[in-house]
Amino acid sequence: MDKITDISDIRREFPALEQSVNGKPLVYLDNGATSHKPKSVIDLINEMNSRTNGNIHRAVHELSARTTALYEGAREDVMRFINARHREEIIFTSGTTASVNLVANSFSASHLKKGDSVLISQSEHHSNIVPWQMACERYGATLKVLPIDDEGNWRMDLLDSMLTSEVKIVAVAHISNVLGIVNPVEELVSRCHNRGIPVFIDGAQGIVHSSVDVTALDCDFYAFSGHKMYAATGIGVLYGKKDILEEMQPWMGGGDMVSSVTFEKTTYAALPLKFEAGTPNFIGAASLGQAIKFIENIDHTLLLENEKRIVEFMRDRLIKIDGLKLYGNVDNKIPLFSLSIKGAHPSDVAMIMDKMGVALRSGQMCSEPLMKRFNTESMLRASFAMYNTLDEAQYFIDCLKRAIKMLV
């Protein structure tokens, strides 16, 4: 198949983009929440739901063999996509949140004790706060928070002093879901490793907007979801370094995760199945493999240039709007813009722009502590994906101005 070299060719692959909403052509800018799916992914999901359906790993019949091949093939796709060294390092979960919970439970069980700490950052999504909070409560550990500055950047000057011997793991986002900032994860990983502290990275946004190479990054864990990167909902990945995963005990039991079961003692399966209790979402996993193949078939320079153009365009227009406050360092971000407008509530703006066909996010964006950091109750967010165009960015700006005029 020829490589896709034009945004309009990308758009043609996404049937959802062809629809009208409230009588207007859809301009979908809520990709930070979830993305649409290309035809190849939809076709595979339909095919598996209607024909190629058999539980994986368990039976000798042909359908089971086919789904198992699709499931394990997807694991290879993920491995290649993030440049992991071993297929055993790729664990399928139901999503980023489940991946965080897996590590917060299994890793903490053998590493956290009373008096220890977990370090996160001030700009984390609730999904990378709450599981750690729960683990800390369970083991009598403390949750420490690396502050951010007024532009949303990590206070790297404070990092070393916070990496005390009590810190047993550092868990941070690659790219902020609110600020769109690409965090300096390489530097953080290297500074943590100097002290022998492992690093968990929440890559829910990172996997979509950067080329992730877990081997080069050398992080210990990297988690992401399928549904934000053009695959089905309910599938996600936990990458973990083999030696760490080996020593961790599973936190969910049952299904394919066992080697032998007696009423006295169960021994666990080898990686990666040890952490995949119950029938996994094999259709979701296969859809993720298909989504990866779709992404790999697009000219990478095209995507980078389109993102860069949109970031520059949006930044230049947004800062000119009276009373508009843009959150986060504007010089180091993906096309994701959270803002507030003096005298206009984000939910009002989102409601009016919905009538104009523009899909946005408003509210706390699952980041209440970050809202507090910026002294606001809620924000309005526009987040772009590979299929969004400069014309759509222009339409967004025009509609935003009209909405402000109505409200202020």
Place this chain on the structure above:
Amino acid sequence: MTIKEIEQQIIDEFSIFTDWMDKYEYLIELGKSVPVIEESGKQDSNLIKGCQSRVWLNATFNDGILYFTADSDAIITKGIISLLIRVYSGKTPAEILEADISFIEKIGLQENLSPTRANGLLSMIRQIKYYAAAYS
């Protein structure tokens, strides 16, 4: 006027709007004209929390009649609130409990009452009914 009559009056008012812009502009206007609750009167005890916007609701009971005042930090929500207040405030608890309001749907704003909107409006109606039950 009965609750039904007020509802009909609102439906008639909204029937002149042919497109959504006019309708929302009217809601914004209503939202701006509602008397605000003083900051000191906005307590956690009368706050109805939604993920999208916040709503404060106060109730007073006098001579068998319930009176409501409300406020929101979002202006469209506040506009819709003002319609709800117009319908429910100054009625007896029995009238409020009996009323099965349908005007929100009839003026095409039902999406604002969906639980997924999380703007506090649905909870506000529940809270109004709760007050009515408490005083009946």
